[in-house]
Amino acid sequence: MPLARSADRTPDRAAILTVELRYEEDLVLARQRARQIAALLDFETQEQTRLATAVSEIARNAFRYGGGGRVTFALGTLPERDGTETPHLVLRVEDAGPGIADLAAVLDGHYRSTTGMGIGMLGARQLTDTFDVRTAPGEGTRVVMTRRLPQRLGGASASPETAARLADALARQVPRGPLEEVQAQNHELLATLDALRERQAEVERLNAALSEANAALARTNQELGETNRGVLALYAELDDRAEALRRGSELKSRFLSDVSHELRTPLSSILNLTRLLAEHPGAEFGDEPRRAVQFIRKSALGLTDLVNDLLDLAKIEAGRVELRIAEFTAADLLAALRGVCRPLVPGDAVALRIDEPEPLTLLTDEGRLSQVLRNLVGNALKFTDSGEVHVATTLDADDVVHVRVRDTGIGIRAADQERVFDEFTQVEGAHQRRVKGTGLGLPLARKLAALLGGTIALESAPDAGSTFTLSLPRVHPSIADGAPDARRLSEARVAGRREVDG
Numbered sequence: 001m002p003l004a005r006s007a008d009r010t011p012d013r014a015a016i017l018t019v020e021l022r023y024e025e026d027l028v029l030a031r032q033r034a035r036q037i038a039a040l041l042d043f044e045t046q047e048q049t050r051l052a053t054a055v056s057e058i059a060r061n062a063f064r065y066g067g068g069g070r071v072t073f074a075l076g077t078l079p080e081r082d083g084t085e086t087p088h089l090v091l092r093v094e095d096a097g098p099g100i101a102d103l104a105a106v107l108d109g110h111y112r113s114t115t116g117m118g119i120g121m122l123g124a125r126q127l128t129d130t131f132d133v134r135t136a137p138g139e140g141t142r143v144v145m146t147r148r149l150p151q152r153l154g155g156a157s158a159s160p161e162t163a164a165r166l167a168d169a170l171a172r173q174v175p176r177g178p179l180e181e182v183q184a185q186n187h188e189l190l191a192t193l194d195a196l197r198e199r200q201a202e203v204e205r206l207n208a209a210l211s212e213a214n215a216a217l218a219r220t221n222q223e224l225g226e227t228n229r230g231v232l233a234l235y236a237e238l239d240d241r242a243e244a245l246r247r248g249s250e251l252k253s254r255f256l257s258d259v260s261h262e263l264r265t266p267l268s269s270i271l272n273l274t275r276l277l278a279e280h281p282g283a284e285f286g287d288e289p290r291r292a293v294q295f296i297r298k299s300a301l302g303l304t305d306l307v308n309d310l311l312d313l314a315k316i317e318a319g320r321v322e323l324r325i326a327e328f329t330a331a332d333l334l335a336a337l338r339g340v341c342r343p344l345v346p347g348d349a350v351a352l353r354i355d356e357p358e359p360l361t362l363l364t365d366e367g368r369l370s371q372v373l374r375n376l377v378g379n380a381l382k383f384t385d386s387g388e389v390h391v392a393t394t395l396d397a398d399d400v401v402h403v404r405v406r407d408t409g410i411g412i413r414a415a416d417q418e419r420v421f422d423e424f425t426q427v428e429g430a431h432q433r434r435v436k437g438t439g440l441g442l443p444l445a446r447k448l449a450a451l452l453g454g455t456i457a458l459e460s461a462p463d464a465g466s467t468f469t470l471s472l473p474r475v476h477p478s479i480a481d482g483a484p485d486a487r488r489l490s491e492a493r494v495a496g497r498r499e500v501d502g
Helices: 025-040 047-065 103-108 117-129 162-169 178-224 228-280 286-315 330-344 364-382 441-451 478-484 484-491
Strands: 012-019 069-079 085-095 130-136 140-148 322-324 326-329 350-356 361-364 386-393 400-407 455-460 466-473 491-495
Touching: 012 025, 012 047, 012 162, 025 047, 025 069, 025 117, 025 162, 025 228, 047 069, 047 085, 047 117, 047 140, 047 178, 047 322, 047 386, 069 140, 103 117, 103 130, 117 130, 117 140, 178 228, 228 286, 322 364, 330 350, 330 361, 330 364, 330 386, 350 364, 361 364, 364 386, 364 400, 364 441, 364 466, 441 455
Parallel strands: 350 386
Antiparallel strands: 012 069, 069 085, 085 140, 130 140, 322 491, 326 361, 386 400, 400 466, 455 466
């Protein structure tokens, strides 16, 4: 039986255009047409981008997992609770692939995929008014999304005549080439970044309000010694502060998650388009445009890393990180770390030295542990002009593993050593003119270390280098407490806990 999330409704009455998904370039065309149709229907600019993003995500799933398909744009009506019908833009994506076996888990947000399929479907559902999926093994998948038309267009906008006028207007619009589409994606990305700055300003305003609340709390504390009524006032003030902190935490997590999702699709499109341009430049594609495309791709890769860090922070603060506990050796972990970090070495003046560890088996999340070490080693290489970055691993008598990352770099003042673990914070200095960063690597590393039951300590002095020491139990605490058998040790999965925020 097909899996479905809602009633099988076919609201489209007047077809506008169909885009066949045979080649990867067709994904770009489908996104362009979605944006053009939304513009012709007088959707706002941000709504145009949202609709184009939803179509792009589902079309990419059809192309990647269904072997191709088609995207149909149409006009239709949907019934409201009061019995009236309202006009909608209908977006239908169909493929003849193997179907989606885990549809329920995907739409409930529980499916875990290394390809990002679940994130794409969840994101598309959030960007549209209605989202209906029909799928069955061997019969393909059909996704129908709708978005209510702007009120100023009126009910007649869903008529076949309106659809015909739209189709005629589209026929006169020549699709852009890959390079022009990259430029359009850049404009969308800049607009999204502007929205990010506005939301960040909102967070800063909230922080200012919290500072005022703290000041009010300090005044209340002074009144405690004078009268019992001061105690009651203090309790009320504490309740207000706790609520403000809770709202601030929720706003920050929502801000990080929303911005990351808004950035992910434009960045993926930029990477795909620049790869297409690099692989199929054409005879007229000269050296200067090729260098520009390579620069665009490098910038997009850097922004993608930033988006991934933001998503990880949002998941940790929301308590939605899931650890995958498995057995692995320290030798395998450090061998992989050596291969990943070697390209980051700035030049011959700096050496990366990773000692071979003693025979040691760990039982924790290898991926998250590797992510912590990559951030620590990458940070050390970034701020070391000459000398070495040295990584050494030891096991103490309490079954605690210590990984020390020592560098001969610029060092950190004692007053700044705690600040480097604050999000979006960078220590001011001459090195800032040549070393750029986001201030997310070390805060993320400390939060992930806490999820693994460990801590990160810092010893440093100006011009004397720094030593970051990651200390964590060899066996994850959740496994050690439960003492499961050998099979459960290799299959255990542990949900991230909200206490790491403290």
